[in-house]
Amino acid sequence: MIKFSKILLVCLTFTFASLSFAESAGGNDPNANVNQVDERIDINHADIKTLSLLKGIGMKKAAAIVKYRNENGKFISVEDLLNVTGIGEQILALNKSKLTI
Template sequence: MKTLKNLLIISLLCLLPATTAYAQLSEVTKQMPQAEAISINNADTEMLAKLPGIGKKKAQAIVDYREENGEFKSVSDLSQVKGIGKKLLAKLEGKLSL
């Protein structure tokens, strides 16, 4: 029983450096500069396709919609583009601008 207890303590101590490194990771990411948001009114298909969840077809659909209907008034207007819903908009939050 004593051996089991010692093994458990040693195992927990081995995990300690990993948990402190993980805690420090959030501090490092806060200090990193954030990438600039992509303008949905000015970006071309190549730039839009780099966004998570947006491939070449959706990027082209965004540009086509913009050309047919004019500039987007808000980022949420992207939901009018076929294939872009609430979940994708949530994923893109903070990565888009007008």
């Protein structure tokens, strides 16, 4: 019985170690795509999920961007994001190089 317990423990250890490695390799990291994106994100067409991948912008701020866009029309410049509640100079500076209209 002790031998079986040791084998089971070893199997579980390898299973969890494999899962941990997959996560650290970017398997489930929602921000992994932002760092690897070669294309810019069009703030006039991006959905909430895509916008939420940007630095400092979670689901709530992404929803606020889409709501602002729906209520006020398309953004004329990337700097117009500053009109969205919760988006300030720092967030804009972090993401400006990744954004387009």
